[in-house]
Amino acid sequence: MGExxxxxxxxxxxxxxxxxxxxKLRSSVPLTHCITNVVVTNFxxxxxxxxxxxxxxxxxxEETADFxxxxxxxxxxxGTVTRVDAEAMIxxxxxxxxxxxxxxxxxxxxxxLEYRTNIIEELLKFKPSVxxxxxxxxxxxxxxxxxxxxxxxxxxxxxxxxxxxxxAEETGAVVAISGxxxxxxxxxxxxxxxxxxxxxxxxxxxxxxxxxxxAAFLPVTKTPLSAATAASxxxxxxxxxxxxxALGTGSFTVAFLDQLSTIGIKY
Amino acid sequence: MGExxxxxxxxxxxxxxxxxxxxKLRSSVPLTHCITNVVVTNFxxxxxxxxxxxxxxxxxxEETADFxxxxxxxxxxxGTVTRVDAEAMIxxxxxxxxxxxxxxxxxxxxxxLEYRTNIIEELLKFKPSVxxxxxxxxxxxxxxxxxxxxxxxxxxxxxxxxxxxxxAEETGAVVAISGxxxxxxxxxxxxxxxxxxxxxxxxxxxxxxxxxxxAAFLPVTKTPLSAATAASxxxxxxxxxxxxxALGTGSFTVAFLDQLSTIGIKY
Amino acid sequence: MGExxxxxxxxxxxxxxxxxxxxKLRSSVPLTHCITNVVVTNFxxxxxxxxxxxxxxxxxxEETADFxxxxxxxxxxxGTVTRVDAEAMIxxxxxxxxxxxxxxxxxxxxxxLEYRTNIIEELLKFKPSVxxxxxxxxxxxxxxxxxxxxxxxxxxxxxxxxxxxxxAEETGAVVAISGxxxxxxxxxxxxxxxxxxxxxxxxxxxxxxxxxxxAAFLPVTKTPLSAATAASxxxxxxxxxxxxxALGTGSFTVAFLDQLSTIGIKY
Numbered sequence: 001m002g003e004x005x006x007x008x009x010x011x012x013x014x015x016x017x018x019x020x021x022x023x024k025l026r027s028s029v030p031l032t033h034c035i036t037n038v039v040v041t042n043f044x045x046x047x048x049x050x051x052x053x054x055x056x057x058x059x060x061x062e063e064t065a066d067f068x069x070x071x072x073x074x075x076x077x078x079g080t081v082t083r084v085d086a087e088a089m090i091x092x093x094x095x096x097x098x099x100x101x102x103x104x105x106x107x108x109x110x111x112x113l114e115y116r117t118n119i120i121e122e123l124l125k126f127k128p129s130v131x132x133x134x135x136x137x138x139x140x141x142x143x144x145x146x147x148x149x150x151x152x153x154x155x156x157x158x159x160x161x162x163x164x165x166x167x168a169e170e171t172g173a174v175v176a177i178s179g180x181x182x183x184x185x186x187x188x189x190x191x192x193x194x195x196x197x198x199x200x201x202x203x204x205x206x207x208x209x210x211x212x213x214x215a216a217f218l219p220v221t222k223t224p225l226s227a228a229t230a231a232s233x234x235x236x237x238x239x240x241x242x243x244x245x246a247l248g249t250g251s252f253t254v255a256f257l258d259q260l261s262t263i264g265i266k267y
Numbered sequence: 268m269g270e271x272x273x274x275x276x277x278x279x280x281x282x283x284x285x286x287x288x289x290x291k292l293r294s295s296v297p298l299t300h301c302i303t304n305v306v307v308t309n310f311x312x313x314x315x316x317x318x319x320x321x322x323x324x325x326x327x328x329e330e331t332a333d334f335x336x337x338x339x340x341x342x343x344x345x346g347t348v349t350r351v352d353a354e355a356m357i358x359x360x361x362x363x364x365x366x367x368x369x370x371x372x373x374x375x376x377x378x379x380l381e382y383r384t385n386i387i388e389e390l391l392k393f394k395p396s397v398x399x400x401x402x403x404x405x406x407x408x409x410x411x412x413x414x415x416x417x418x419x420x421x422x423x424x425x426x427x428x429x430x431x432x433x434x435a436e437e438t439g440a441v442v443a444i445s446g447x448x449x450x451x452x453x454x455x456x457x458x459x460x461x462x463x464x465x466x467x468x469x470x471x472x473x474x475x476x477x478x479x480x481x482a483a484f485l486p487v488t489k490t491p492l493s494a495a496t497a498a499s500x501x502x503x504x505x506x507x508x509x510x511x512x513a514l515g516t517g518s519f520t521v522a523f524l525d526q527l528s529t530i531g532i533k534y
Numbered sequence: 535m536g537e538x539x540x541x542x543x544x545x546x547x548x549x550x551x552x553x554x555x556x557x558k559l560r561s562s563v564p565l566t567h568c569i570t571n572v573v574v575t576n577f578x579x580x581x582x583x584x585x586x587x588x589x590x591x592x593x594x595x596e597e598t599a600d601f602x603x604x605x606x607x608x609x610x611x612x613g614t615v616t617r618v619d620a621e622a623m624i625x626x627x628x629x630x631x632x633x634x635x636x637x638x639x640x641x642x643x644x645x646x647l648e649y650r651t652n653i654i655e656e657l658l659k660f661k662p663s664v665x666x667x668x669x670x671x672x673x674x675x676x677x678x679x680x681x682x683x684x685x686x687x688x689x690x691x692x693x694x695x696x697x698x699x700x701x702a703e704e705t706g707a708v709v710a711i712s713g714x715x716x717x718x719x720x721x722x723x724x725x726x727x728x729x730x731x732x733x734x735x736x737x738x739x740x741x742x743x744x745x746x747x748x749a750a751f752l753p754v755t756k757t758p759l760s761a762a763t764a765a766s767x768x769x770x771x772x773x774x775x776x777x778x779x780a781l782g783t784g785s786f787t788v789a790f791l792d793q794l795s796t797i798g799i800k801y
Binding site: 305308309312313316317322323324325326327328329330333334351355520521522523524525526527528529 | 572574575576613615616617648649738781782785787788
Binding site for chain 3: 040041079084204
């Protein structure tokens with residue numbers, strides 16, 4: 001199967017549907033529950049605020065179920081999961097499933113470490129709307145043997161596309177592979193999102209916070225496929241623009257938040 | 268009761284008393300113990316350093332009592348409180364109460380979630396010097412029915428002023444309501460602090476870190492009312508100035524820290 | 535013993551050996567396992583990425599041993615250690631010792647708080663390659679009575695040099711004292727690294743993240759002494775350059791990451 005047969009369409013900024021979805025997000029300010037790793041919690045909250053949603057990083061096992069029920073979207077990212085966090089995540093995923101709160105699973109470094117691989121398997125039972133990861137993580141989640149080295153990907157995103165389609169079919173989730181080109185699939189349609197910049201791999205949290213932005217879009221878009229696409233498109237555009245202004249990774253991060261908070265406004 | 272009757276005075280930068288309190292803070296570099304949420308820990312430490320105090324984020328249940336005794340001011344912010352953190356907070360508050368270390372309570376999202384509401388009630392027994400929150404949080408803390416949505420406020424700060432005065436009278440604490448205009452009261456005097464900028468609501472931790480700056484001022488000002496006022500005034504001024512330079516939320520944050528670290532120096 | 539007798543040599547950027555070590559680091563992208571405090575986790579990951587290594591902040595007690603075995607370097611920083619973290623740290627240090635993964639111990643605020651002092655004593659049994667701290671922390675670790683006030687140093691780095699040499703001899707570790715001038719010793723050779731800037735003491739994590747950069751250099755340099763030297767030299771150079779561009783602590787942090795991510799590239 002060649003690449004031409006797989007890709008349904010390529011989407012990039014400015015795209016009319018993405019612009020409309022972003023407008024809806026900013027007017028409804030969806031409450032977005034983020035349970036993520038300690039490395040990127042601050043950056044994720046700032047990214048979600050920049051895009052225009054309302055992040056809430058509620059993470060105590062005693063509170064996550066209650067909050068996942070009232071939130072409009074939920075992200076669960078297992079990047080630094082401990083046994084205390086695992087309980088909080090299962091509670092949240094279970095409540096989201098019952099309350100029909102759409103949610104995103106980010107299986108950071110799955111396959112590389114047995115402990116979290118088991119937690120991810122447990123979480124998958126609660127039917128995430130979207131699974132987002134890099135190529136190695138998607139390969140590992142779909143049961144193929146990824147070669148995950150920490151949170152970094154050693155496979156290219158296109159290599160993981162067959163596994164992503166299989167994973168989408170088996171779980172019912174949209175699968176988003178982040179990489180030089182992002183691929184997003186519901187098992188049938190495949191969207192490719194070009195753009196971004198290599199410097200994004202030199203700033204921690206650019207991938208993890210994308211999962212939160214997808215969660216913020218879930219309540220406002222027609223489908224999870226559109227949510228993952230909208231988030232990826234504005235990310236790629238903001239990243240590309242920010243890279244032009246950056247003198248290094250510090251100023252890139254600043255410019256990236258500036259771009260996310262103004263994209264479609266000053267445009 | 269009209270607004271005119273409530274407000275004793277409005278304070279903004281440059282104000283002679285605030286300038287003098289800031290000078291005292293910078294010359295004495297008070298050791299400021301911060302137990303705060305994982306979203307804003309880094310930003311809070313940087314804000315406290317920028318203002319000129321010495322932050323210490325000691326948070327283990329085994330250490331917080333010992334440290335709260337030697338610290339000159341303490342902040343307890345329940346933003347992401349877990350059961351492990353709750354124990355650490357109670358230990359700190361209890362030790363601060365015994366050792367007469369002045370402390371600030373930030374009841375993030377109180378009323379919205381039962382678990383933390385109970386922890387906050389427990390913490391209130393140890394007599395905080397200052398309670399800082401947005402309007403919804405102050406309404407909920409004072410027993411009125413706030414409509415807290417995550418950590419964001421749905422009420423305006425002036426609406427919460429009667430509840431703030433009642434809460435101040437009942438607890439003996441100064442109550443600081445953050446909003447477009449900040450109100451600070453000890454139950455009798457009401458200080459209003461104008462300024463700041465709307466973009467501050469789009470950066471996580473601007474409210475939470477204000478609590479830490481109040482804690483840093485507590486050991487150097489004559490009263491807790493002055494500490495809350497000084498902190499709010501330099502925050503509003505730094506926020507207003509930073510907003511003028513900002514291209515978005517990323518550069519705002521950078522400019523805000525720049526302003527806090529130079530206010531009154533380059534002035 | 536005068537200073538002249540103690541210092542073997544002073545190293546600063548550009549130094550041929552440091553340039554070569556940095557080139558090796560960037561071409562091999564060492565997997566650097568960081569178990570650090572919640573205040574600086576994000577900044578540390580960004581610093582390690584900026585320098586050119588691959589950070590992984592694996593911190594669950596169930597995962598740290600497995601990961602410390604495959605990582606090429608490890609940092610353990612006890613800045614906000616809880617009992618859950620302590621277990622994770624002991625597991626990591628023990629596994630690193632068995633697997634011969636070189637590692638750095640950062641004994642934040644040792645001596646000031648009994649709980650963490652005991653944990654640090656336990657960790658020392660697993661033979662760190664490098665111990666990095668400020669003067670007060672090195673004095674306290676070596677058994678001399680430091681006067682540690684939180685994480686800040688009240689002693690100057692040269693005052694701690696005799697204690698550092700003694701500690702190096704007793705433990706077999708290289709000891710790095712951070713301060714206005716950094717001193718690094720294996721008990722015989724003493725390297726001094728001038729440079730940096732006072733503003734670095736006003737940004738949280740500049741010291742803590744240096745420990746992670748040393749861990750990143752450990753697998754690529756000939757000796758732990760060279761790793762600590764290389765890391766300290768590029769830190770001092772980046773800090774000095776960034777201070778020239780900074781308008782305050784916010785823009786300093788941005789410029790510091792920019793400098794770390796480009797040093798030796800644009801040079």
